[in-house]
Amino acid sequence: MKTDPVTLKYGNTYTFLVKGTSGNLLVDTDYAGTMQGFHHALKANGIRLNQISCVMATHYHPDHCGLIGQLQEQGIHLLLLDSQAGAVHNPDYIFAREKREYTPVDPAKAVIISANESRTFLKRLGIEGEILRTASHSEDSISLILDDGNCFVGDLEPPEYLEAYADNALLAEDWKMIMSRHPGIIHYAHAPARAVEST
Numbered sequence: 001m002k003t004d005p006v007t008l009k010y011g012n013t014y015t016f017l018v019k020g021t022s023g024n025l026l027v028d029t030d031y032a033g034t035m036q037g038f039h040h041a042l043k044a045n046g047i048r049l050n051q052i053s054c055v056m057a058t059h060y061h062p063d064h065c066g067l068i069g070q071l072q073e074q075g076i077h078l079l080l081l082d083s084q085a086g087a088v089h090n091p092d093y094i095f096a097r098e099k100r101e102y103t104p105v106d107p108a109k110a111v112i113i114s115a116n117e118s119r120t121f122l123k124r125l126g127i128e129g130e131i132l133r134t135a136s137h138s139e140d141s142i143s144l145i146l147d148d149g150n151c152f153v154g155d156l157e158p159p160e161y162l163e164a165y166a167d168n169a170l171l172a173e174d175w176k177m178i179m180s181r182h183p184g185i186i187h188y189a190h191a192p193a194r195a196v197e198s199t
Contacts, residue, residue, distance in 0.1 A: 003127070003148050005187065006045050010037030013063045013189050016152055017045075018144070021126025023053030025079070027144055027152045028189060032066035032095045032102040053125060054079045054111070058154025059141040062091040064189065069103030079121070080110040083133050087140035115142070132177055136170040143174075149184025149196075158188070 006017040011030035018025045029038065042049060055072075056079040057065040065088075072078055080088070088105040095102035113121050118131035129146035137155045144152040159175045162168050179196075187193045 003146055003150050005150055005152075006047065007187075007193075008038070008041040008045065010034055010041040011063070014187065014191075015189075016187060017047060017052065018127060018146070018150075018152075020053075020122070023125035023127075024051055025122075025125060025127060025144075026052050026055040026071075026076070028058055028064045028154065029055065029067035029071070031063050032091075032100040035067055035070055035101075038067060049074060049076075052076050056080070056131075056142075056144070057084070058143065058152065058189065059138045060084060060087040060090045060105075061138065061155070062094050064154060065091060065105065066095070066100075066102065069105045072106055072109055073103060078105065078107075078110040080107060080112045081118070081131060081133065081140075081142050082112055082114050083135075084140040084142065085112060087138075090140075130181075132181075134174040134178065136174045143178060145178065145181045145183060149182070150187065151178060151181070151183035151185065152187045153178070154189045156188075158186075158191075158194075 008015045011034045013030045015028040054077045055068055085107055088107050092104055115131055115133050122129055132143050134141050134143045134156055157171055162172055183196050185193050185195050
């Protein structure tokens with residue numbers, strides 16, 4: 001089934017709502033303090049908060065997870081890969097230093113799965129795809145790859161940047177893994193989506 005993800009932009013980060021037949025998954029949030037903008041973006045797209053079943057972060061940098069704790073408090077389940085568990089509190093000190101309105105993520109209330117279990121979990125939402133660990137950006141970085149060709153990579157450097165890096169083996173491996181799933185469109189967190197050129 002073809003997915004038509006909703007792009008939500010209410011700060012510096014593109015976030016996405018992936019609709020399944022049994023539930024909806026929010027991919028990333030913006031910085032702490034952007035909840036009002038988030039609600040405006042939902043309203044502009046005809047989405048109610050209670051239509052979001054789960055939220056996941058492509059990685060735990062401040063501009064990707066700033067609202068997750070608040071969303072947990074409102075009953076939205078956090079989907080957390082086991083490789084991310086040690087990173088969820090990484091941004092806490094930044095938000096505390098900036099005196100931001102911020103609710104820390106509660107990993108005790110998260111649904112924690114391995115990458116190998118991701119397809120089964122997503123299928124429960126009626127979403128066909130999988131989550132891959134793509135750690136070239138950060139140790140906790142992951143990418144969501146849907147069978148229909150939509151691919152959400154967070155801050156993963158685009159493949160055309162490979163030649164710009166002297167030590168790009170890990171990035172090259174990440175893209176090799178992603179491309180083996182035959183993506184059709186890549187959704188970045190800080191750049192417009194790009195279609196994958198067929199070879």
